Amino acid sequence: LDPQLWHACAGAMVHMPHVGASVIYFPQGHAEHAASLPEFPPSLAITCTVLCRVLSVKFLADTETDEVYARICLQPDPLGDLDPHEGSPASPTLPDKSASFAKTLTQSDANNGGGFSVPRYCAETIFPRLDYSQDPPVQIVLAKDVHGIVWKFRHIYRGTPRRHLLTTGWSNFVNQKKLVAGDAIVFLRNAAGELCVGVRRSTRGTTTSVNTSLWHLTAAAA
Amino acid sequence: LDPQLWHACAGAMVHMPHVGASVIYFPQGHAEHAASLPEFPPSLAITCTVLCRVLSVKFLADTETDEVYARICLQPDPLGDLDPHEGSPASPTLPDKSASFAKTLTQSDANNGGGFSVPRYCAETIFPRLDYSQDPPVQIVLAKDVHGIVWKFRHIYRGTPRRHLLTTGWSNFVNQKKLVAGDAIVFLRNAAGELCVGVRRSTRGTTTSVNTSLWHLTAAAA
DNA sequence: TTGTCGGCCGATCGCCGACAA
DNA sequence: TTGTCGGCGATCGGCCGACAA
Numbered sequence: 074l075d076p077q078l079w080h081a082c083a084g085a086m087v088h089m090p091h092v093g094a095s096v097i098y099f100p101q102g103h104a105e106h107a108a109s110l111p112e113f114p115p116s117l118a119i120t121c122t123v124l125c126r127v128l129s130v131k132f133l134a135d136t137e138t139d140e141v142y143a144r145i146c147l148q149p150d151p152l153g154d155l156d157p158h159e160g161s162p163a164s165p166t167l168p169d170k171s172a173s174f175a176k177t178l179t180q181s182d183a184n185n186g187g188g189f190s191v192p193r194y195c196a197e198t199i200f201p202r203l204d205y206s207q208d209p210p211v212q213i214v215l216a217k218d219v220h221g222i223v224w225k226f227r228h229i230y231r232g233t234p235r236r237h238l239l240t241t242g243w244s245n246f247v248n249q250k251k252l253v254a255g256d257a258i259v260f261l262r263n264a265a266g267e268l269c270v271g272v273r274r275s276t277r278g279t280t281t282s283v284n285t286s287l288w289h290l291t292a293a294a295a
Numbered sequence: 296l297d298p299q300l301w302h303a304c305a306g307a308m309v310h311m312p313h314v315g316a317s318v319i320y321f322p323q324g325h326a327e328h329a330a331s332l333p334e335f336p337p338s339l340a341i342t343c344t345v346l347c348r349v350l351s352v353k354f355l356a357d358t359e360t361d362e363v364y365a366r367i368c369l370q371p372d373p374l375g376d377l378d379p380h381e382g383s384p385a386s387p388t389l390p391d392k393s394a395s396f397a398k399t400l401t402q403s404d405a406n407n408g409g410g411f412s413v414p415r416y417c418a419e420t421i422f423p424r425l426d427y428s429q430d431p432p433v434q435i436v437l438a439k440d441v442h443g444i445v446w447k448f449r450h451i452y453r454g455t456p457r458r459h460l461l462t463t464g465w466s467n468f469v470n471q472k473k474l475v476a477g478d479a480i481v482f483l484r485n486a487a488g489e490l491c492v493g494v495r496r497s498t499r500g501t502t503t504s505v506n507t508s509l510w511h512l513t514a515a516a517a
Numbered sequence: 518t519t520g521t522c523g524g525c526c527g528a529t530c531g532c533c534g535a536c537a538a
Numbered sequence: 539t540t541g542t543c544g545g546c547g548a549t550c551g552g553c554c555g556a557c558a559a
Contacts (some may be wrong), residue, residue: 181541186531408552
């Protein structure tokens with residue numbers, strides 16, 4: 074899974090620590106987000122904090138819903154120096170060569186049988202360049218989703234006044250991804266120049282189960 | 296689940312022993328049908344046979360596929376007298392007051408958009424009596440499936456020459472049950488006079504997993 | 518008696534510009 | 539610039555009798 078696509082789907086508010094960074098683990102915050110209460114070892118008070126080092130970060134996406142999540146492996150490290158420039162959420166992200174655009178689906182976008190109104194900025198900066206000498210200008214755009222599956226859309230510039238639309242292929246995408254008004258769609262042109270597409274569902278999917286392995290933690294506590 | 300509907304779905308070749316009957320348990324046959332090899336206790340050679348008494352028989356149907364199966368509880372009983380009239384597969388079934396009819400779906404039956412050709416015998420002996428004074432004779436028939444869900448069909452007697460057909464409602468049933476040509480449908484009028492409907496899938500579903508509990512067996516071996 | 522086919526009619530899908538926010 | 543609407547043509551679902559196996 075392309076980390077840039079992952080970040081675009083997760084949204085600008087989400088920052089991930091780098092491998093090797095020192096971070097603070099909050100059991101209570103963890104428990105509040107977990108679907109089922111993690112079984113903390115007795116030696117670990119839920120209200121305490123644990124200084125840790127990041128062993129690995131894996132960017133993943135749910136097979137069913139396309140929702141993105143990360144698996145972060147932590148190693149308790151009481152001696153770690155908490156460098157605010159390294160591990161804090163305010164750390165600057167890597168310079169991102171990719172361009173992305175997110176739009177919340179309107180009723181008309183999600184309506185079965187309708188098309189998708191492409192904001193001009195998205196069409197002009199993310200999509201492949203359209204041949205405006207045609208009348209009307211039209212092209213097929215291909216976009217890879219988080220699973221690497223390629224989706225095909227008819228992109229047309231028409232109407233009075235002129236606007237960009239996705240028509241053929243859009244309805245199928247909405248149905249397959251089970252999108253509804255309020256969900257967001259993300260278009261991204263990655264460093265390789267490929268067009269990618271992701272989804273960001275509205276709060277409905279707040280059942281984001283936080284699956285948890287406390288192996289390192291318990292090993293350290295033993 | 297109505298035992299009569301269960302038997303109609305299972306087919307005439309399937310006979311079940313009654314509670315209290317003496318039966319012979321074949322571990323090898325059991326193992327050959329099981330999805331995962333049962334963990335037999337060491338004291339039980341796979342090639343041996345065990346004389347047992349039937350403690351209980353439960354008639355069940357898969358929630359997803361409607362495929363019927365039974366859970367039979369056996370108690371090892373070395374002293375049991377194997378009465379051939381009681382426990383053998385050749386034992387006469389109880390006098391069955393219900394009338395049932397099974398038909399393998401043709402291509403035309405399963406074709407999306409088509410109806411279902413009802414064999415005359417089924418329409419005249421299983422379905423509610425049709426009012427032939429109408430032109431054409433038509434009625435709504437309701438049929439309960441193995442889960443107790445009621446399905447609604449339009450039953451009409453038309454065409455030249457006249458034949459019985461299910462039209463409206465049939466397509467929905469085929470799609471919901473994911474039926475294809477070669478699968479069979481079972482109509483049954485039970486002792487209470489209710490019309491029931493079941494399915495019997497063709498060999499595709501041979502993955503019928505045999506879930507197994509060896510509790511009684513191991514308890515007896517201990 | 519009943520399986521398959523083509524005809525046909527109505528419902529839905531989905532592309533379109535008009536308009537207004 | 540873009541969200542929503544009504545129009546409308548193409549497609550599809552599904553009911554029908556004809557015909558033959």
